[in-house]
Amino acid sequence: MEGDIAKAEKEGVDIIFSPSPLEMYPDGFQSSVKIKEITRYLCGKSRSGHFEGVTTVVAKLFNIIKPHFALFGQKDFQQLAVIGRMVKDLNMDIQIIDVPTVREPDGLAMSSRNKYLNEEERKSALSLKEGIDIAVKMVQDGEINSQVIISALKKLILSYSFTSIEYINICDPLTLEDTDIIKEKNLLAMAVKVGDTRLIDNCLLRAGDRDK
Amino acid sequence: MEGDIAKAEKEGVDIIFSPSPLEMYPDGFQSSVKIKEITRYLCGKSRSGHFEGVTTVVAKLFNIIKPHFALFGQKDFQQLAVIGRMVKDLNMDIQIIDVPTVREPDGLAMSSRNKYLNEEERKSALSLKEGIDIAVKMVQDGEINSQVIISALKKLILSYSFTSIEYINICDPLTLEDTDIIKEKNLLAMAVKVGDTRLIDNCLLRAGDRDK
Numbered sequence: 001m002e003g004d005i006a007k008a009e010k011e012g013v014d015i016i017f018s019p020s021p022l023e024m025y026p027d028g029f030q031s032s033v034k035i036k037e038i039t040r041y042l043c044g045k046s047r048s049g050h051f052e053g054v055t056t057v058v059a060k061l062f063n064i065i066k067p068h069f070a071l072f073g074q075k076d077f078q079q080l081a082v083i084g085r086m087v088k089d090l091n092m093d094i095q096i097i098d099v100p101t102v103r104e105p106d107g108l109a110m111s112s113r114n115k116y117l118n119e120e121e122r123k124s125a126l127s128l129k130e131g132i133d134i135a136v137k138m139v140q141d142g143e144i145n146s147q148v149i150i151s152a153l154k155k156l157i158l159s160y161s162f163t164s165i166e167y168i169n170i171c172d173p174l175t176l177e178d179t180d181i182i183k184e185k186n187l188l189a190m191a192v193k194v195g196d197t198r199l200i201d202n203c204l205l206r207a208g209d210r211d212k
Numbered sequence: 213m214e215g216d217i218a219k220a221e222k223e224g225v226d227i228i229f230s231p232s233p234l235e236m237y238p239d240g241f242q243s244s245v246k247i248k249e250i251t252r253y254l255c256g257k258s259r260s261g262h263f264e265g266v267t268t269v270v271a272k273l274f275n276i277i278k279p280h281f282a283l284f285g286q287k288d289f290q291q292l293a294v295i296g297r298m299v300k301d302l303n304m305d306i307q308i309i310d311v312p313t314v315r316e317p318d319g320l321a322m323s324s325r326n327k328y329l330n331e332e333e334r335k336s337a338l339s340l341k342e343g344i345d346i347a348v349k350m351v352q353d354g355e356i357n358s359q360v361i362i363s364a365l366k367k368l369i370l371s372y373s374f375t376s377i378e379y380i381n382i383c384d385p386l387t388l389e390d391t392d393i394i395k396e397k398n399l400l401a402m403a404v405k406v407g408d409t410r411l412i413d414n415c416l417l418r419a420g421d422r423d424k
Contacts, residue, residue, distance in 0.1 A: 028386075030249045031267075031301035036242040055243075056302075063303040089243035090268075091275040174240075 017065065024060060033059045033090070035082050041176040042078045042169060042189050043200065054079060055086050062094055069095040075109050077189055077202045081176060101201070103129070109201050121195045124160040128192055128201040131156050131168075135188050139205050144182045146170040157192055166191035166198065173204065182207045229277065236272060245271045245302070247294050253388040254290045254381060254401050255412065266291060267298050274306055281307040287321050289401055289414045290388060313413070315341070321413045333407040336372040340404055340413040343368055343380075347400050351417045356394045358382040369404055378403035378410065385416065394419045 001018070008016055032052050038044075039051040062070070072080045084096050102110045107129035108122075117125055131153040138149050150168050157163050171178050173187040182205055189202040213230070220228055244264050250256075251263040274282070284292045296308050314322045319341035320334075329337055343365040350361050362380050369375050383390050385399040394417055401414040 028297075029301050031245065031247050031298055033302070034244050034246060036244065038242070060301075060303045063305065066305070085240075086243055089241050089272075090245070091272045093275065093278070 017061075024057065032056045033086060035085050035089070038078070038081055038085055038176045041171065041178075042167060043076075043191060044078065046166060046191075051079070051082050055082060058083055059086065059090070059092075062092055067094060069097050071097045071099050073099045073101060075101040075111065075202070076200065077173075077187060078176060081173070107133075109199075111199065113197050113199065116197045117194060121162050121197065124162050125194045125197075125199055127157040127160040127163060127194075128190060128199055131190065132188065132201060132203045135205060136203065139182055139207065144207055146178070146180050146182060146186075149182075149188075153190070157190075160194075162195045164193045166193060170205065184208065229273075236269065244268045245298060247297050247301070250290070250293055250297055250388045253383065253390075254379060255288075255403060256290065258378060258403075263291070263294050267294060270295060271298065271302070271304075274304055279306055281309050283309045283311050285311045285313065287313040287323065287414070288412065289385075289399060293385070293388060319345075321411075323411065325409050325411065328409045329406060333374050333409065336374050337406050337409075337411055339369040339372040339375055339406075340402060340411055343402065344400065344413060344415045347417060348415065351394055351419060356419055358390070358392050358394060358398075361394075361400075365402070369402075372406075374407045376405045378405060380404075382417065396420065 005016060033055040034052050035055055044051050058070075070083075072083055074080060080096070080098050086092070087094055087096055104110060104114075106126060108114065108125050109129065114122075114125070134156060135149050135153060138152065143149055150170060153168050154165055157165060157168075168188075168190040169178055170182065170186050170188050173185055176187070179186050184206060186205045186207075187202060188205050189200070191198060191200045193199070217228060245267040246264050247267055256263050270282075282295075284295055286292060292308070292310050298304070299306055299308055316322060316326075318338060320326065320337050321341065326334075326337070346368060347361050347365060350364065355361055362382060365380050366377055369377060369380075380400075380402040381390055382394065382398050382400050385397055388399070391398050396418060398417045398419075399414060400417050401412070403410060403412045405411070
């Protein structure tokens with residue numbers, strides 16, 4: 001928290017709102033906001049109830065702060081999609097702005113979790129971005145079969161030490177349902193454990209990219 | 213709808229917001245607001261999913277209209293409690309105002325459903341208010357055992373023609389959980405079918421009333 005406050009101050013932040021769990025969930029609290037379909041896939045598959053907690057607390061924060069806009073990172077693409085769906089479905093008057101993933105110089109997507117990686121794991125963590133680059137290249141070279149790409153990525157990522165794959169999916173970026181054939185715009189999303197640390201990364205794949 | 217518009221105009225209403233189902237639930241809609249505990253009792257017991265639909269649409273209407281206050285009738289006490297819980301739990305900046313039940317001269321609680329009652333059923337519909345009056349009298353006379361009161365009411369209401377009881381409960385007005393002994397403030401709530409028409413009514417019982 002202290003580190004985050006220091007960073008926020010450096011960026012010119014005027015106010016930090018950081019309520020306690022008891023303030024947010026007092027005795028008798030029993031309400032929830034749930035997005036039913038797009039929470040079933042990707043991270044939602046293994047993390048039961050996770051997105052219900054996210055949408056409930058974000059709905060509360062929106063009602064307390066009444067912001068004109070709110071920013072969410074593209075790295076957690078599903079979270080962004082779920083929040084976007086909530087805002088649209090429940091008519092919340094808030095503009096959701098998606099922030100592109102920021103990467104370390106070697107390509108690793110920045111995350112508060114990266115600090116848990118030891119030196120060897122840090123090297124293996126690069127397999128996610130390497131997989132993304134290879135997938136983009138395969139699509140550019142004409143591959144449109146999702147399973148062919150996913151198989152190649154699994155092989156690549158598992159060739160690194162300490163890696164285990166939770167999921168690698170190619171899906172529709174709106175419904176998050178798997179797509180067998182890459183068409184206009186598809187999401188490649190993955191969750192990989194490196195040692196004990198769960199990392200996620202994603203990118204958009206476009207079949208049209210091969211014409212560039 | 214025409215009748216409602218005429219009534220609203222007569223009362224000086226400037227704007228009626230009446231969206232179509234498709235405007236409210238467009239293709240892809242998949243979000244819901246759920247109040248988990250107090251929706252389990254009373255009407256929620258037999259009407260599965262009913263309150264989830266109510267809270268979802270009311271949350272949407274609140275976000276669209278952004279009212280300073282909203283009025284709900286005490287006749288549907290549970291709906292009032294559920295909306296109040298949602299507003300509190302999700303930090304909605306809206307004041308909920310509860311409107312006392314309005315009754316016909318003979319005591320029947322006003323409801324859009326009363327028009328479905330035929331002449332004979334209309335007479336039997338008075339059993340709800342008669343039950344309430346008797347319960348209040350019993351508590352005034354010193355009765356504090358909920359089951360004794362409920363049994364008396366069941367007997368009374370079933371002595372009328374065309375009546376069947378869905379529930380008669382005495383419960384905590386905040387949690388809606390049954391209370392065996394009447395203490396400070398308790399809710400007496402009932403749902404009774406008269407012919408094919410489901411009627412509800414309720415009142416607050418106070419053990420202290422017997423001192424008056």
